[in-house]
Amino acid sequence: MSELFKRDNAIEWHFDRQTLRIEPWGKNSLRVRATQRGAFSENLWALLPVTSQQASISEGKESLTIRNGNLSATVNSKGQLAFHNQRGDLLLEEMWRQRSTVGIGATEKSQDKYISALKLDGREFKPNPGGKYQLTVRFEAAKDEKIYGMGQYQQPWLDLKGCTLELAQRNSQASVPFMQSSLGYGMLWNNPAIGEASFAKNGTQWKALVCEEMDYWITAGDSPVEITRQYAEATGKAPPMPKFATGFWQCKLRYRTQQEVLDVAREYQRRSLPLSVIVIDFFHWPNQGTWCFDPIDWPDPQAMVSELREMGIETMVSVWPTVDSRTESYKEMKSKGYLVTTERGVSVNLDFMGNCTFFDATNPAARQYVWTKVKENYYDAGIRLFWLDEAEPEYRAYDFDNYRYHTGPVLEVGNSYPRDFAQGFYEGLQAQGEKEIVNLVRCAWAGSQRYGVLAWSGDVHSSFHALRNQLAAGLNMGMAGIPWWTTDIGGFQGGNIHDPAFHELLIRWFQWGAFCPVFRLHGYRDPQVQPPEAFRNGIPQCNSGSPNEVWSYGEENCQIMSHWLQVRESIRPYIDGVMAQASEHGDPVMRPLFYHYPQQSNSWEIEDQYLLGEDLLVAPVMQAGQRQRDVWLPEGESWISLSGENYQGGQLIAVEAPLESIPVFIRAGSDVEKLLLK
Numbered sequence: 001m002s003e004l005f006k007r008d009n010a011i012e013w014h015f016d017r018q019t020l021r022i023e024p025w026g027k028n029s030l031r032v033r034a035t036q037r038g039a040f041s042e043n044l045w046a047l048l049p050v051t052s053q054q055a056s057i058s059e060g061k062e063s064l065t066i067r068n069g070n071l072s073a074t075v076n077s078k079g080q081l082a083f084h085n086q087r088g089d090l091l092l093e094e095m096w097r098q099r100s101t102v103g104i105g106a107t108e109k110s111q112d113k114y115i116s117a118l119k120l121d122g123r124e125f126k127p128n129p130g131g132k133y134q135l136t137v138r139f140e141a142a143k144d145e146k147i148y149g150m151g152q153y154q155q156p157w158l159d160l161k162g163c164t165l166e167l168a169q170r171n172s173q174a175s176v177p178f179m180q181s182s183l184g185y186g187m188l189w190n191n192p193a194i195g196e197a198s199f200a201k202n203g204t205q206w207k208a209l210v211c212e213e214m215d216y217w218i219t220a221g222d223s224p225v226e227i228t229r230q231y232a233e234a235t236g237k238a239p240p241m242p243k244f245a246t247g248f249w250q251c252k253l254r255y256r257t258q259q260e261v262l263d264v265a266r267e268y269q270r271r272s273l274p275l276s277v278i279v280i281d282f283f284h285w286p287n288q289g290t291w292c293f294d295p296i297d298w299p300d301p302q303a304m305v306s307e308l309r310e311m312g313i314e315t316m317v318s319v320w321p322t323v324d325s326r327t328e329s330y331k332e333m334k335s336k337g338y339l340v341t342t343e344r345g346v347s348v349n350l351d352f353m354g355n356c357t358f359f360d361a362t363n364p365a366a367r368q369y370v371w372t373k374v375k376e377n378y379y380d381a382g383i384r385l386f387w388l389d390e391a392e393p394e395y396r397a398y399d400f401d402n403y404r405y406h407t408g409p410v411l412e413v414g415n416s417y418p419r420d421f422a423q424g425f426y427e428g429l430q431a432q433g434e435k436e437i438v439n440l441v442r443c444a445w446a447g448s449q450r451y452g453v454l455a456w457s458g459d460v461h462s463s464f465h466a467l468r469n470q471l472a473a474g475l476n477m478g479m480a481g482i483p484w485w486t487t488d489i490g491g492f493q494g495g496n497i498h499d500p501a502f503h504e505l506l507i508r509w510f511q512w513g514a515f516c517p518v519f520r521l522h523g524y525r526d527p528q529v530q531p532p533e534a535f536r537n538g539i540p541q542c543n544s545g546s547p548n549e550v551w552s553y554g555e556e557n558c559q560i561m562s563h564w565l566q567v568r569e570s571i572r573p574y575i576d577g578v579m580a581q582a583s584e585h586g587d588p589v590m591r592p593l594f595y596h597y598p599q600q601s602n603s604w605e606i607e608d609q610y611l612l613g614e615d616l617l618v619a620p621v622m623q624a625g626q627r628q629r630d631v632w633l634p635e636g637e638s639w640i641s642l643s644g645e646n647y648q649g650g651q652l653i654a655v656e657a658p659l660e661s662i663p664v665f666i667r668a669g670s671d672v673e674k675l676l677l678k
Contacts, residue, residue, distance in 0.1 A: 002014065002015035002077055002078065002079060003015070004062075004063070004064055004075060004076075004077055005064075006057050006064065007021075008023075009023065009024065009052070009053070009054060009055055009057075010022060010023035010024075010055075010066070011023075011057060011064045011065075011066045011073075011075060013075050013077075013079045015079060017036045018034060018035070018036055018079070018123070018125070019034065019035055019040075020032075020033070020034045020075065020079055020081070020123075021033050021034070021040065022066055022073050022075065022081075023055070023066075024050075024053040024054075024055040024066070024068040025047065025050050025053075025217055025234065026050055026053075026219070026230060026233050026234045027068075027069055027219075027230055027233065028068060028069035028070040028071050028219055028220050028221060028226075028230055029068060029069075029071060029217060029218065029219040029220075029230055029234060030066065030068055030071055030073055030083075030217070030218055030219075031047070031190075031215070031216075031217050032073070032081070032214070032215075032216050032217070032218065033213055033214060033215045034123055034125075034213060034214040035212065035213035035214070036125050036133065036212075036213075037212060037213070040213060041212060041213060043215075045190045045191065045192060045215065045416070045446075045447075046188060046190050046192075046235050046419075046445070046446035046447040047188075047190060047217060047234055047235060047447075048233075048234060048235060048236055050234075053068065055067060055068045056068075060074070062076055062077040063075060063076040063077065063104065069086070069220075070085055070086040070220045070221065070222070071083060071084075071085065071086075071091075071185075071218065071219065071220035072084050072085075072086075073218075074104055076104050078096075078100070079123075080093075080094055080096050080104050080122060081093065081094045081104075081122065082094070082104045083185065083218060083220070085184055085185075085220045086220075089183075089184070090142075091181070091183055091184060091185040091218075091220060092139055092140075092142075092181075092183075092185060092187070092218070093139065093140050094122025094123070094137075094138060094139055094140070095120065095122055095138035095139055095140045095203050095204075096114060096120065096121060096122045096138075097114065097116035097118040097119070097120040098114075098115075098116065098118075098119060098120070098121070099115060099116070099117060100115075120138065121138075122137065122138050122139070123135075123136075123137055123138075123214060124136040124137075124138075125214075128210060132210050132211065132212055132412065133210070133211060133212065134207070134208070134209055134210065134211075135191075135193075135195075135206075135207065135208040135211050135214055136205060136206070136207050137205070137206045137207075137214060137216070138203055138204070138205050139203065139204040139205075140203065140204075141199075141200060141201055141202055141203050141204055142181075142183060144182075145161060145181055145182055145183055146159045146161055146181070146182040146604055147159065147160045147161050147179050147180070147181055147182075147199050148160060148179065148180045148475075148476055148479040148592065149176070149178050149179045149180045149186075149476055149479040149480035149481075150165055150175070150176060150177060150178070150179050150197065150476060150480055151173075151174040151175050151176030151177070151444065151476065151477055151480045151482070152172070152173060152174040152176070152444075152455070152457055152473040152474075152476065152477050153165055153173055153472075153473065153476070154172055154173060154460070154466075154469050154473070155469060155472065156468045156469050156471075156472050156607075157472060157607070158472045158475055158476065158592060158607040159604075159607065160179070160199050160476070161199050161201075162199065162200065162201065163198075163199055164196060164197070164198040164199075164200070165196065165197045165198075165199075166195075166196055167189070167193070167194060167195040167196055167197055167207075167208075167415060168194045168195075168398070168400060168414065168415065169391075169392035169393075169414065169415055169417065169418060169443045169445070170392055170394070170398060171392060171394045171442070171458045171459055172457055172458030172459060172460055173392075173443075173458070174418070174443045174444045174445075174455060174477065174482075175415050175445065176444055176445055176446050176448070176477065176480040176481065176482055177189035177190075177191070177197065177415075177446060177480075178231060178235075178446055178480045178481055179197075179199075179480075180224060180227055180228070180479055182594075182604060184220055184221060184222065184227070185218060185219065185220045185221070185227070186218070186219045186221070186227040186228075186230070186231055187216055187217070187218045187219075188216060188217040188218075188231065188234070188235070188446060189206050189216050190215040190216055190217050190446070191208050191211055191214075191215055191216070192412075192413045192414065192415040192416040192445065193208035193209055193210055193211045193411060193412050193413065193414070193415070194208075194209050194210075194400045194410065194411050194412075194414050194415065195207040195208040195209050208412075209411045209412075210409060210411040210412040211412060217234060219231060219234070223598055224479075224592075224594060224595050224598060225587070225595065225596075228479070228481070228586055228587060228588070228595075229585050229586050229587070231481050231586065232449075232481060232585065232586020233586070235446055235447045235449070235450070235481060236447055236449060236450025237449065237450060237582070237583055237584070237585070237586045238449045238450070238452070238453075238483050238484055238582050238583050238586075239435075239436070239437055239450070239452050239583060240435075240436055240579075240580070240583045241436070241438060241484065241576075241579035241580075241582070241583065242436035242438055243572075243576055244276045244277065244312075244314055245276065245277065245438050245454075245518065246276075246518070246519075246572050246575045246576055246579065247274055247275070247276025247277070247519070247568070247569070247572065248273075248274055248275055248276055248277075248519050248520075248521075248565055248568060249276060249277040249278075249279060249316075249486075249518065249519060249520035249521065249522075250264065250268070250275055250277070250278050250279065250521055250549065251278070251279035251281065251488075251520060251521060251522035251548075252281070252521075252522060252523060252524075252525065252544075252545055252547070252548035252549075253281050253282075253492075253522070253523065253524040253525075253544060253545045254280075254281035254282060254283065254284070254542065254544050254545070255278075255280055255281065255284075255544075256284075256297060256531070256544055257297040257298065258297065258298045258299065258300070258301070258304050261278060261280060261304060261308075261315075262304060262307060262308075264278065264549060265278055265307075265308055265311055265313055266311075267549070267551070268313075268549075269311055271551070271562075273550065273562060273565055274565055274566070274568075274569050275311075275312075275313050276312070276313065276314065277313065277314045277315075277316055277385065277520075278308060278313055278314075278315060278316070279316045279317075279318070279387060279440075279520075279522070280315065280316065280317045280318060281318050281387075282318045282320055282389060282542070283353070283541075283542035284297065284298060284317065284318070286536075286537070286539065287324045287326065287327050287354065287539050288320055288322040288323060288324040288327070288353065288354060288356050289322060289323030289324050289327040289329040289330055289333075289356070289359075290327055290329065290373075291319065291329075291370065291373040291374050291377055291378075292373070292376075292377035292378075293377065293378075293381075294536075296536070301378075301381040301382075301383075302381040302382055305381055305382035305383055306382060309382070314384065314385055315382070315383050315385065316383070316385035316386065316387050316440065317378055317383055317385075317386060317387065318386075318387040318389050319370075319374060319378075319386050319387065319388055319389070319425075320389050320390050321358045321359050321361060321370075321388075321390055321391070321393055321421060322349075322350055322352075322356035322357070322358060322390060323339060323356060323357050323358070323359055324354040324355065324356050325348070325354070325355045325356070325357070326354065326538075326539075329373070330357070333359060333366065333369065334357075336365070336366075336369075337360075337363070337406070338359055338360055338363060338365065338366035338369055339357045339358065339359060339360055339366075340357055340358045340359070340360050340393075340403055340404070340405060341403070341404045342402055342403060342404070343401070343402050343403070343404060343409075344402060345402070348396070349393070349395055349396060349403070350390075350393075350394065350395065350396050351396055352396075353539075353540045353542060354539070354540065358390075358393045360405050360406050361417050361418075361420040361421040361423075361424060362405040362406045362407040362413065362416060362417060362420045363405070363406035363407075366406070367420065367421075367423070367424030367427075367428075368424070368428075370424060371424055371425065371427075371428035374386070374425070374428070375428060375432070379428075379429075379432065384429070384434060385438065385439065385440075386425050386439045386440075387439070387440040388418075388421050388422060388425065388439055388440065388441045388442065389442050390442065391417070391418040391421050391422070391441050391442045391443040392417065392418060392442065392443045393417060400414055405417065415445050416445055417443075417445075418441060418442075418443035418444055418445055418448065419444065419445040419446075419447055419448045419451065419453075421441070422439060422441050422444075422448055422451040422452070422453045423451045425439050425451075426439070426451040426452050429452075437451075437452035438452050438454050438484070439451075439452055439453065439454065440454045440456060440486075441453045441454065441455055441456075442455075442456060442458055443455070443458075444477075444482050446480075446481065448482060449481055449482050449483060449484070449586075453482065453484065454484040454485070454486060454517075454518055455477060455482050455484065455485050455486075456485070456486045456487060456488065456520070457470050457473050457474070457485075457486075457487045457488070458492070459488075459492040459493060460487065460488065460491050460492055461491050461492070461493060461494050462490055462491030462492070462493060462494035462495035462502060462505060462523065463491060463494065463505070464505060464508075464622060464623055464624050466491050467491070467505065467508065467509055467512075467620075467622050468608075468622045470487045471512075471608065471610070471620060471622065472607065473487075474487070474516065474517075474590050475588075475590055475591070475592050475610055477588075478588025478589065478590050478591065479588060479592065481586065483517065483579075483582035483586070483587065483588045483589050484517055484518065484582070484589070485516070485517050485518070485589070485590065486513075486516055486517060486518035486519075486520045487509075487513070487516070487520075488520070488521075488522040488523055489506070489509045489510050489513040489519075489520060489521045489522065489523070490502070490505065490506040490509050490510070490521065490522075490523045490548075491505070491509070491523060492522065492523055492524055493523070493524045494526070495523055495525055495526065496525070496526040496527065496546075497525050497526070497527075497546045497547065497548075497552055497553060501624070503553055503554075503557050504624060504625075504659065505624070506553065506557070507557060507560055507561065507659060507660075508620070508621050508622065508659075508662075510560075510561050510564055511564050511620070511621075511661070511662035512618070512620040512662065513564075514564040514565075514567055514568040514662075515612050515616065515618045515662070515664065516590065516612075517575075517579075517589040517590060519568050521548060521549075521550070522548070523545065523548050524545040525545040525546040525547070525548050525552075526545070526546060527546055528543050528544070528545055528546070529543060529544045529545065529546060530543050531543055531544070550562060550565070560659070560660045563660070567676070570675050570676060570678075571616075571672060571675050571676060573675065574613065574615070574616070574671065574672040574675055575589075575612075575613070577613070577671075578612065578613035581613070589612065589613065590610050590611075590612060591610060591611040591612075591613070591614075592607075592610055592611075593606055593609065593610065593611060593617075593632075593634060595611065596611060596614055596634075597634040597635075597636075600634055600635060602632055602634075603634060606632050608620070608622065609631060609632070613672075614667065614670075615666060615667040615670035615671070615672045615673075616664060616665070616666060616667070616672060617631075617633070617634075617639065617664065617665040617666075617667070618662070618663075618664050619631045619655070619662070619663040619664070619665075620662060621657045621662060621663070626657065627656070627657055627658055627659070628654055628655065628656055628657055629654075629655055629657055629663060630652055630653070630654055630655070631652070631653055631655050631663050631665070632651075632652045632653075633647055633648075633649040633650065633651055633652075633653065633665065634649045634650070635648075635649040635650025635651075636649055636650070637649040637667050637668065638667075638668035638669075639665040639666065639667060639668065640665060640666045640668050640673065640677065641655070641663070641664070641665055641666075642661070642664050642665075642666075642676060642677075644677060646668065647665070
């Protein structure tokens with residue numbers, strides 16, 4: 001016989017080895033856990049702790065229902081689970097296919113589909129060798145449901161219905177497992193294991209390859225805004241964005257010397273072009289794992305940082321988690337257990353410019369060790385911004401079963417690494433009294449936003465195909481709770497600075513970048529430039545890309561990009577306000593149209609335009625040779641083009657888009673109208 005009972009303001013179901021527990025966890029939200037062990041773990045994973053909440057619990061015929069605000073969960077005596085909103089609408093129910101199954105979220109007429117000889121459970125714990133479990137959780141698919149969020153995947157689809165997504169971190173892929181449904185709920189898969197999420201037509205399925213318990217969080221709301229804000233309360237909000245960070249960021253692979261950096265900054269000054277941040281990329285160090293400047297090429301970093309700051313420019317440096325086996329750091333960190341270990345074979349995680357192992361960011365002591373080096377060699381020289389590259393981390397081969405962290409095998413905990421990497425730097429900067437913290441990170445997981453993470457979309461190709469993918473990636477990152485996001489303008493690799501076709505791509509990407517949360521030019525441009533020496537002190541020296549400043553592509557292209565630099569400057573007060581909304585409420589900076597217009601059906605169908613905040617509608621040009629595109633304007637508003645034409649909403653219009661322009665519309669009556677239409 002199964003047991004179904006109330007316990008400590010929660011409801012529990014128990015049968016055989018499995019215990020299911022549902023409890024209130026934030027406004028209109030519930031946390032759902034199941035385990036085969038005797039007790040639940042204390043892990044919060046992505047969630048923040050909550051104060052005690054009072055939920056209402058009611059008894060039905062062989063069932064219990066727990067209600068927290070707008071969300072209720074009902075469990076029957078068989079352990080089957082369904083969720084409803086305050087109006088009684090079914091939001092989500094587990095998929096069971098057994099001979100005696102009853103669909104507790106279904107109507108009487110639709111019960112037949114649940115009776116089956118398939119012997120599928122809604123929660124399946126399959127034992128792995130060694131004692132832990134492979135977990136599969138199944139839910140019924142809902143007709144016409146649309147799904148958003150989940151982080152960043154290299155594909156053009158904003159609506160994820162019909163997609164299967166790997167729950168794993170890779171270069172250019174960020175698994176942030178929070179999804180939002182058009183039905184009015186959001187769900188966080190609160191599990192850092194490697195796995196898979198499938199939003200198929202015939203069922204939704206979540207899978208973790210190794211875990212000890214099921215853990216997810218679900219919330220209900222009458223709008224995407226409400227759902228997003230409740231998720232932000234549960235997992236954390238971004239800190240205040242420093243005002244300088246909404247300006248222009250200059251970057252390339254790579255500035256090889258201190259003099260190069262200063263020459264570029266001085267040229268921006270000479271041309272009276274705005275520049276807020278200049279970024280020093282990798283291999284400015286003697287070797288990986290030294291976490292310091294090479295004194296030959298960077299003789300006086302403190303003087304460099306001071307001169308840049310006098311020009312109003314902040315300095316960011318790249319920090320990799322790699323540790324070369326030839327360094328003193330490697331010997332010390334290896335002896336203390338601060339490095340990622342392998343389950344079999346040689347303990348080398350990446351053989352790029354040396355045999356390297358990643359430091360174990362899940363280990364608090366290892367995080368402190370790295371931060372101590374970074375503070376001494378960078379922070380004490382005046383540097384406050386860090387580029388946490390390789391943050392997935394990027395293994396030579398993504399054999400997730402072959403690596404182990406301090407907190408467990410990568411198959412069980414691997415997706416938390418980028419968040420923990422960022423946490424170490426955030427807490428290190430906090431300890432120094434820093435209050436406005438932003439670090440550029442090449443990956444993220446649920447909760448990363450609370451550690452000042454500015455995620456970027458990784459080493460994407462320089463192509464219009466990749467450009468289109470980045471729009472969907474940025475919007476879904478925002479819907480997954482990561483509001484600070486950017487791309488490598490022009491793509492990372494494949495762009496030749498002498499190629500007119502690349503110039504077109506760069507300009508289109510640059511125009512769009514002016515209306516992204518962070519405006520950052522970066523890339524590994526062809527033709528590549530070899531270093532003056534192949535080795536220094538026995539260490540390979542890294543090559544560089546061609547110049548990547550706005551004047552590097554000819555004066556005509558420079559004039560176009562300079563115009564959009566000035567446009568960005570003009571709207572920075574508006575963007576600062578949108579950033580404040582992200583910090584105060586958890587709102588994304590880039591927003592799908594349905595975020596503010598959920599009652600308009602077109603807002604759920606159009607995936608190639610978006611809102612920057614509430615008052616700017618942006619429709620990027622993402623095809624080579626395109627000089628016109630259609631733009632849909634939400635109804636109930638008047639919209640003004642950048643050239644001053646006024647349009648009534650509720651219509652699809654054809655907009656001219658010559659190379660020097662991007663279709664952008666201002667919501668009439670908003671403050672940004674005064675900034676752009678002076």
